[in-house]
Amino acid sequence: MKLGEGVEAAIHCAATLASVDGNSTMPGAALAECFGLSPSYLLKHLNQLTAARILESVSGPAGGYRLARPAERITLLDIVLAVEGREPAFRCGEIRRNGPVKIDASAYVKPCGINAAMLKAERAYRAALAEVKLSDIVADYAAEGDPRSFAASCAFVARHQRPQKTASTNQN
Amino acid sequence: MKLGEGVEAAIHCAATLASVDGNSTMPGAALAECFGLSPSYLLKHLNQLTAARILESVSGPAGGYRLARPAERITLLDIVLAVEGREPAFRCGEIRRNGPVKIDASAYVKPCGINAAMLKAERAYRAALAEVKLSDIVADYAAEGDPRSFAASCAFVARHQRPQKTASTNQN
DNA sequence: TTATCGTGGATACTTTTTATCCGCAATAGG
DNA sequence: CCTATTGCGGATAAAAAGTATCCACGATAA
Numbered sequence: 484m485k486l487g488e489g490v491e492a493a494i495h496c497a498a499t500l501a502s503v504d505g506n507s508t509m510p511g512a513a514l515a516e517c518f519g520l521s522p523s524y525l526l527k528h529l530n531q532l533t534a535a536r537i538l539e540s541v542s543g544p545a546g547g548y549r550l551a552r553p554a555e556r557i558t559l560l561d562i563v564l565a566v567e568g569r570e571p572a573f574r575c576g577e578i579r580r581n582g583p584v585k586i587d588a589s590a591y592v593k594p595c596g597i598n599a600a601m602l603k604a605e606r607a608y609r610a611a612l613a614e615v616k617l618s619d620i621v622a623d624y625a626a627e628g629d630p631r632s633f634a635a636s637c638a639f640v641a642r643h644q645r646p647q648k649t650a651s652t653n654q655n
Numbered sequence: 656m657k658l659g660e661g662v663e664a665a666i667h668c669a670a671t672l673a674s675v676d677g678n679s680t681m682p683g684a685a686l687a688e689c690f691g692l693s694p695s696y697l698l699k700h701l702n703q704l705t706a707a708r709i710l711e712s713v714s715g716p717a718g719g720y721r722l723a724r725p726a727e728r729i730t731l732l733d734i735v736l737a738v739e740g741r742e743p744a745f746r747c748g749e750i751r752r753n754g755p756v757k758i759d760a761s762a763y764v765k766p767c768g769i770n771a772a773m774l775k776a777e778r779a780y781r782a783a784l785a786e787v788k789l790s791d792i793v794a795d796y797a798a799e800g801d802p803r804s805f806a807a808s809c810a811f812v813a814r815h816q817r818p819q820k821t822a823s824t825n826q827n
Numbered sequence: 828t829t830a831t832c833g834t835g836g837a838t839a840c841t842t843t844t845t846a847t848c849c850g851c852a853a854t855a856g857g
Numbered sequence: 858c859c860t861a862t863t864g865c866g867g868a869t870a871a872a873a874a875g876t877a878t879c880c881a882c883g884a885t886a887a
Contacts, residue, residue, distance in 0.1 A: 484735075484744045485874085486656050486773075487844065491748055494769050510863065519753025524846050530865070543854030544862040559772055563656075572656045576663055581691025584807040591804065596795035597666050600731055601658075604783035611776035623768035632763065635756040648855080657843090659875065682832065696877050702834070715885030716831040820886080 489528040489566045492520055494620070496529065497537065497562055501554040501621045502637060503644040508540075508547030513643035517636075528566055535565035545645045554621060560612035573601035661700040661738045664692055666792070668701065669709065669734055673726040673793045674809060675816040680712075680719030685815035689808075700738055707737035717817045726793060732784035745773035 496514045503509055511529050515522035529548055532538040539551045550557065575598035580591055625633055668686045675681055683701050687694035701720055704710040711723045722729065747770035752763055797805055 484656060484658050484739045486744045486746075488748060489845090490745065490773075491750060491769070495750060498769075512863085517754045518750040519755075520750065521846060523848075526864075527846090533864090540864055541854090542852075542862090542864050544860095545855060546853085546863045548864090559769075559776075567656045572658045573662065574658075576660060578663060578667060578690040578692065579804065579808075582689045582807075582811065583691075584811060586801075586803050586807060589801070591801065593799055593801065596792055596799065597663070597670075597731075600784070600787045600792065601662075604731075604780050604787075607783040608776050608780035611779040612772070615772045615776075620768055620772070627765055627768065629758075629761070629763065629765065631758050632751065635754075635758060636751075639754070639756060661875090684832085693877060695879075698833075699877090705833090712833055713885090714831090714833050714883075716829095717886060718832045718884085720833090 484572060486563070486567060489531075490563055492518060492525055493528050493532055493562050493566045494559065494617075496525070496548075497532065497550065497554075497557065497617055498620050498624065499636065499640060500538065500548060500550050501617055502640050503549060505646070506549060507644040507646045508545070508549045509640065509644050510547040513639075514548070517639055517643075531565050532562065535561065537561055537565055541647065545647070547645060550617075554618040555616055557617040558613045559615045559617070559620075560609050562617075563612055564609075571602055571605050573598065573605065575601075656744060658735070658739060661703075662735055664690060664697055665700050665704055665734050665738045666731065666789075668697070668720075669704065669722065669726075669729065669789055670792050670796065671808065671812060672710065672720060672722050673789055674812050675721060677818070678721060679816040679818045680717070680721045681812065681816050682719040685811075686720070689811055689815075703737050704734065707733065709733055709737055713819065717819070719817060722789075726790040727788055729789040730785045731787045731789070731792075732781050734789075735784055736781075743774055743777050745770065745777065747773075 495518055499514060499517060500509060511526045512522050514520075514529070515525045529538060529540075533540050533548070533551075536551050537557055538548045540546070540548050575595050577591065577595065579595070580586075580588075624636075667690055671686060671689060672681060683698050684694050686692075686701070687697045701710060701712075705712050705720070705723075708723050709729055710720045712718070712720050747767050749763065749767065751767070752758075752760075796808075
């Protein structure tokens with residue numbers, strides 16, 4: 484069981500985007516620089532977040548990414564599912580049918596108990612992730628993190644964020 | 656997030672071994688045949704279970720595998736950890752340090768809040784798996800499964816299990 | 828002595844993950 | 858209109874992990 488590195492990148496980027504002003508955006512290249520990630524690959528993950536309607540993207544100069552909704556309504560589960568996919572970690576291959584003893588399919592209508600147990604565990608996993616909001620991550624970072632690194636993050640965001648022309652209803 | 660196919664194989668094999676008599680053993684080749692798996696690869700997983708002291712192995716003719724302890728004291732978590740490894744699914748790469756803004760290491764003594772949240776979710780996952788005993792899986796299979804496939808499984812085990820010479824204290 | 832079985836290493840094949848590149852569409856600013 | 862910047866998508870490739878096979882070896886029951 485392993486999560487791709489994109490998950491960590493996606494969560495950090497989303498947390499960073501949570502502190503841009505109003506409807507301003509931040510370019511993907513700036514986010515990549517912020518965490519020392521390869522820009523071209525990070526864009527893939529940002530794109531997945533956009534497809535999942537967690538982020539919004541703006542093309543053109545002064546374009547970039549911003550959160551599609553307030554950080555209070557984005558959970559870690561949203562991000563993990565967007566990047567890793569929605570399929571469960573355990574996939575039942577029904578290998579019990581593959582044995583030498585041939586029994587017709589009617590003997591296997593009941594779902595496999597092993598599968599049920601594994602899926603139940605994953606529901607617990609997802610439920611725990613769903614309880615953590617992106618705003619919690621940001622608040623924790625602001626409260627528990629070192630003031631120097633927090634200030635540096637804010638300065639970096641302030642330096643790279645770009646205001647948009649079109650008016651927006653949610654002023655943060 | 657994805658689990659290897661070995662997990663499914665390992666659980667099915669362990670459940671099968673739960674119904675061998677006394678201290679009898681069952682060859683790995685028979686287990687592979689039972690689920691239509693490649694024998695040489697399944698042995699790797701059985702070996703991992705042996706290394707984790709979930710199974711015991713006996714060499715020589717009439718040798719094979721058996722549970723190292725009663726099925727009531729083997730959980731799905733034991734098996735999953737033995738096959739997939741004990742490392743958490745999420746590994747914090749501390750990418751927040753990789754940015755262009757250089758801050759000395761003293762600014763990052765606090766563990767990352769993202770990491771904490773992800774590990775907490777995985778603890779919930781593991782706790783759910785730890786609650787399911789191998790004996791539960793077997794009992795569910797006997798009670799809920801189709802009588803035909805259950806009978807076929809029992810017959811297969813009875814046909815391939817091999818009694819051991821050395822006396823054992825735990826008669827199932 | 829022989830045949831069967833598990834162990835461990837070496838090796839190869841396949842799939843997934845990670846990463847890069849390029850052309851395209853969108854668009855802000857001159 | 859023109860140009861520069863940015864996101865989007867596909868093609869491609871390199872790296873890593875997962876899957877699978879084989880063989881030499883030690884153990885052991887008959």
